[in-house]
Amino acid sequence: MKNIYNMTIEELEEYFLSIEEKKFKAIQTYSWLYEKRIKSFDEMSDMKKTVIEKLKNTFSLDRLKLIKVERDTLVNKYLFELYDGSLVESVLMRHDYGTSICVSSQVGCNMGCKFCESGRLKKVRNLNTYEMVLQIFAVEEDIKERITHVVIMGIGEPFDNYLNVTNFIKVINHPKGLSIGSRHITVSTCGIVPKILEFADFPYQVNLAISLHAPNDEIRNKIMPINKVYKIKDIMDALKKYYKKTNRRITFEYILLDGINDSDENALELCAILKGLNCYVNLIPYNETNNIQYKRSKNDRILKFYDIIKKNNVGVTIRREFGSNISAACGQLRSKKEEL
Numbered sequence: 139m140k141n142i143y144n145m146t147i148e149e150l151e152e153y154f155l156s157i158e159e160k161k162f163k164a165i166q167t168y169s170w171l172y173e174k175r176i177k178s179f180d181e182m183s184d185m186k187k188t189v190i191e192k193l194k195n196t197f198s199l200d201r202l203k204l205i206k207v208e209r210d211t212l213v214n215k216y217l218f219e220l221y222d223g224s225l226v227e228s229v230l231m232r233h234d235y236g237t238s239i240c241v242s243s244q245v246g247c248n249m250g251c252k253f254c255e256s257g258r259l260k261k262v263r264n265l266n267t268y269e270m271v272l273q274i275f276a277v278e279e280d281i282k283e284r285i286t287h288v289v290i291m292g293i294g295e296p297f298d299n300y301l302n303v304t305n306f307i308k309v310i311n312h313p314k315g316l317s318i319g320s321r322h323i324t325v326s327t328c329g330i331v332p333k334i335l336e337f338a339d340f341p342y343q344v345n346l347a348i349s350l351h352a353p354n355d356e357i358r359n360k361i362m363p364i365n366k367v368y369k370i371k372d373i374m375d376a377l378k379k380y381y382k383k384t385n386r387r388i389t390f391e392y393i394l395l396d397g398i399n400d401s402d403e404n405a406l407e408l409c410a411i412l413k414g415l416n417c418y419v420n421l422i423p424y425n426e427t428n429n430i431q432y433k434r435s436k437n438d439r440i441l442k443f444y445d446i447i448k449k450n451n452v453g454v455t456i457r458r459e460f461g462s463n464i465s466a467a468c469g470q471l472r473s474k475k476e477e478l
């Protein structure tokens with residue numbers, strides 16, 4: 139049985155047409171699902187009994203099973219069990235501009251980034267659209283507030299699950315869905331070039347972030363195996379085309395790893411490759427884990443790196459550190475559970 143939260147509005151319209159009902163019933167159904175948050179199809183009081191029976195026989199309303207929550211002042215971390223027993227995580231972050239959630243898009247990940255806890259588990263499968271939508275549902279119900287921003291940057295490479303991720307964006311962006319503004323949605327990729335080009339034609343004004351983490355191929359090859367397939371120059375060429383089509387500013391994520399990618403020369407190299415691109419750099423102090431050798435750059439190094447980028451007129455921020463007291467690095471909560 140299909141989970142109804144998997145359905146985009148267009149798919150639901152097609153469904154209603156296929157059972158010889160008017161397609162506006164799709165909008166009505168979205169209201170019941172996303173505004174009224176029904177637990178049973180029987181609650182749909184403006185729907186005929188015969189239609190309700192058909193919905194019941196076709197779709198489930200199943201939610202994710204919440205296994206564990208770790209809470210800190212500004213961050214909560216959630217562990218969910220999926221229908222097949224797989225575990226995924228979401229992270230809620232509180233900002234002065236609202237609440238954001240970092241959503242997982244796959245069980246495990248095949249990209250194998252050396253600094254990443256999630257990458258230690260190979261991809262088991264892609265998440266379905268509904269399994270991403272329901273991460274948001276569960277967190278909103280836990281905090282009793284609406285989520286204002288979504289980043290698809292949890293476990294998994296979103297562009298390795300392109301169709302489900304783009305359908306997820308359609309569902310959460312729809313005014314009768316979760317109604318999260320497209321400019322408040324960010325997809326983060328490690329640089330799958332053909333999908334960056336395809337995403338340039340995706341007709342939603344969502345943000346694109348590139349997990350770059352290195353200023354040259356030599357370093358990137360060592361810490362991100364995907365770089366052996368798509369070199370930095372390939373990514374930059376694709377981004378120039380992406381920008382030409384979308385006119386949207388690009389974010390570069392850069393995790394600072396002590397002695398690996400954080401020298402003054404590295405900062406200058408980074409500025410050189412970003413020259414002429416409408417972008418900004420998000421510097422991320424590394425969240426150390428017991429399982430991985432890399433260390434967080436020292437504070438004075440982080441500030442020096444930041445200064446060099448700023449002096450070279452590239453927009454730059456240092457990401458506030460969230461949840462170093464809890465297992466906030468992507469994949470940590472799941473790996474702790476699996477070690478139990």
Ligand code: SF4
Nearest residue numbers: 247249251254257294
């Ligand atoms: S950083 Fe992202 S792409 Fe790389 S292994 Fe981790 S989850 Fe996968």
